[in-house]
Amino acid sequence: MIDWRTDVDAALEESARTHRPVLLDFTAAPT
Amino acid sequence: MDRLVRENFLPVRIPVRGNPGAMERWNVQWTPTIVLVGADGKEHHRIEGFLEADDFLAQLHLGLGHVAFAAKDWESAGKHFEEVLERFPSSDAAPEAQYWRGVTRYKASNDPAALGATAKAFQERYADSTWAKKASIWG
Numbered sequence: 579m580i581d582w583r584t585d586v587d588a589a590l591e592e593s594a595r596t597h598r599p600v601l602l603d604f605t606a607a608p609t
Numbered sequence: 610m611d612r613l614v615r616e617n618f619l620p621v622r623i624p625v626r627g628n629p630g631a632m633e634r635w636n637v638q639w640t641p642t643i644v645l646v647g648a649d650g651k652e653h654h655r656i657e658g659f660l661e662a663d664d665f666l667a668q669l670h671l672g673l674g675h676v677a678f679a680a681k682d683w684e685s686a687g688k689h690f691e692e693v694l695e696r697f698p699s700s701d702a703a704p705e706a707q708y709w710r711g712v713t714r715y716k717a718s719n720d721p722a723a724l725g726a727t728a729k730a731f732q733e734r735y736a737d738s739t740w741a742k743k744a745s746i747w748g
Contacts, residue, residue: 579611580611580614580615580620581615581620582620582621582622583619583620583621583622584621584622584623585621586621586623586631589619589621590646590650592619593619593646593647593648593650594648594649594650596619596648597648597680598617598618598619598648599617599618599619599645599646599647599648599653599672599673599676600618600619600620600621600645600646601614601618601619601620601621601643601644601645601646601669602621602623602631602635602643602644602645602646603620603621603622603623603641603643604623604625604631604632604635604637604640604641604642604643604644605622605623605624605625605640605641606624606625606626606640606641607624
């Protein structure tokens with residue numbers, strides 16, 4: 579299972595610290 | 610696919626309903642769209658539309674290669690492009706991976722022979738691809 583996040587800016591900040599890239603999944607499906 | 614995502618990315622799901630700002634910010638016109646963003650906050654790869662599992666995995670590796678390439682991590686970039694070629698040789702991503710593997714080898718070595726070898730490789734594989742045309746100038 580993928581632990582999907584919802585906060586883009588928080589993920590970008592974490593990415594800047596950890597150098598792990600962010601995967602943004604734009605979906606029409608409801609969460 | 611789950612494992613590749615879990616081990617390599619910070620995954621964020623954005624339902625487009627109720628998030629017009631995010632769509633505008635990342636210039637998303639359609640779903641599904643995947644945008645891969647590096648630690649520099651910039652987009653380095655995009656996947657638009659549905660893909661079968663192998664093609665999708667190949668695109669994720671291609672994207673990881675592009676992210677590493679942008680960070681000038683030639684070793685990691687080369688590994689991801691190689692992964693596409695070895696595991697998903699029939700995918701649409703494979704010719705692009707072969708092209709960028711050549712560019713990565715050139716960047717890592719500063720040896721133009723890497724580009725020439727890539728042009729030659731395209732004569733043997735993916736010769737009808739757009740990427741073969743792009744590499745033809747190196748031959």
